[in-house]
Structures are given as structure tokens and as C-alpha cells.
Amino acid sequence: MQAQQTMTSPNPSAEAVETVDAICAKHGAYKARVVDMTDIGGRKLTMSCPQCSQDARDAEAARKVAEAESQRRRRVADLNYAAGIPVRFQARSLENYRHELPGQKRALNVARRFVESWPEQREKGTSLIFTGGPGTGKTHLACAIGSALMQGHLASVCFGTVLELLRTVKDTYRKDSPRTETEAIADLLRFDLLILDEVGVQIGSEHEKNLLFEILNGRYQDCLPTILLSNLNAADLEAFLGQRVMDRYRECGAVVAFDWQSHRGTK
Ligand SMILES: Nc1ncnc2c1ncn2[C@@H]1O[C@H](COP(=O)(O)OP(=O)(O)O)[C@@H](O)[C@H]1O
Ligand SMILES: [Mg+2]
Ligand SMILES: [Zn+2]
Secondary structure, three states: OHHHHHHHOOOHHHHOOEEEEEEEOOOEEEEEEEEEOHHHOOOEEEOOOHHHHHHHHHHHHHHHHHHHHHHHHHHHHHHHHHHOOOHHHHOOOOOOOOOOOHHHHHHHHHHHHHHHOHHHHHHHOOEEEEEEOOOOOHHHHHHHHHHHHHHHHOOOEEEEEHHHHHHHHHHHHOOOOOOOHHHHHHHHOOOOEEEEEOOOOOOOOHHHHHHHHHHHHHHHHOOOOEEEEEOOOHHHHHHHHOHHHHHHHHHOEEEEEEOOOOHHHHO
């Protein structure tokens, strides 16, 4: 009832807004609105320079943007620190990957599409397998994908050779280890993207091979993207991983053959 009255017949004191000539030290003369609050126990308020108020709002908005950007940069730096990409490959990017050969073009396109459609690939758990001889740029391209995803999508990435990652799991067997084997494996299932390099190198024991499968299977089950890099060709990699694992990874991704001469030799 009360509210309706206010709407149809405005409070008379609201009409009492007047303007006076005022001077802002910064912006000069302006028409200052005066709001009369005396009938509600206040006083007459002369409003400050509208340009000054606008400037203050702009400055606050700019400060928020800068703060968000610096937070984002810190987050990207933390992600990079955690990712463990070797220093040598930290500056490798999609942009500085040379693509004269048809195969290089194809590989670069797969990498670009993977990055550009990351939210969808992350959701589907798309995985990539790069196979081919040494020096063909598999590690370069995989690290470039990882860096682009951290920078552009704040994705968490973990890079490591199979032997390095197995070592982090085996380190938990020490008596003074703060983590258990289960926790170490679970940690590898937390990253949005795991890049596993040197898949196919001789693995010491049956137990280590089982650990590797536990990691690969775990990521597959949780629909988590993984990039496998191997110097073996697809057939030999399949012999190494077993058809079941290879099929699973094929099913939710692409196998890209890096079947050209070493980059080192062609420079
Ligand atoms: N197409 C390419 N464009 C630019 N640099 C490349 C390319 N292919 C390989 N390289 C460079 O050659 C070196 C060896 O490549 P790397 O990625 O380690 O090969 P792989 O992992 O296949 O053995 C790296 O320094 C890498 O940056
Ligand atoms: Mg490599
Ligand atoms: Zn002003």
C-alpha cells in the first residue's frame, strides 16, 4: 500500500533537488546537484564533481582489471612451475614449430585444434599419441601444447618421461616418504593434461610396467587427456603397451606419425 503511494505521488522532498554553480579544482566549473535531506534529519548535500566520481569509478575498474591480470599471471607461473617442462623446452611453442613438410603441417594442425578446442577435449578426455624417430619434434610440439593450455586455459599440466614419473612413485617406498604409492599415483590423476615422454624405453621390472598401466588406465577411466610420446612406431608401441591400452587411447584420440628425418639433421 505504502509503496504504491510513493510511486504515484513522489515524495515532495525529492522534488527539492536544486543545482548550484560549483568549482572542481581539477575539472573547473560544474553544476552541482544539491540534495535536501533536512526533512529526514540530514542536511543539504552538495554533490561532488561528476567527472571526479566517474574518474574514481574508472580507476577502481582499472585497478580490478590489473589485479585480475596479475593474479592470472601468478597462476600461470605456478602452473608452469608445477608442470616440470624442461627448461630447454619452455620456450618451444606452436608458433616456433617449423612446418614445411606435409607431415609437420598435419602434426601442427592436430596440436592447434587440440588447444583451440581444449574445453571440449578436456571434457571428452581426448588423448594424443605422437610416434616417430628422435629429433622429429614430438617433445617440442607436446610441450608447446602444454604451455599454450596453461597460458590460455589455466589448465594444469604435468610433463615427465616414463622413468621420471615411475621414480616419483617409487620414491614413496622410502621409509621417510611423506606420501604413499597410492597418493603418488592419485597425484598424476589430478592434472588436466599429462604428457608422458619416452614411452617404450626399457622398463626395469614387471612391477614398474604395472605402475605405468595403472597411471594410463586411471587417466583413461577418469576421462583425462594424456599425450604419449614414443620413438617407437605405432606397431611397436602397440606391442609395448598391449593392444587393449593402445585401443583405448586410439578410441579417444589421434595417433600422429612423425615420419620424417630428424630436425637436427636438416638444419
Ligand atoms: N618442426 C620443428 N620446428 C622447430 N624446431 C624443431 C622442429 N622439430 C624439432 N625441432 C627442435 O629440434 C630439437 C629436437 O626436437 P625434439 O622435440 O626433442 O624431438 P623428439 O622429441 O621427436 O625427439 C628440439 O630443440 C626442437 O625444438
Ligand atoms: Mg623427445
Ligand atoms: Zn572534478
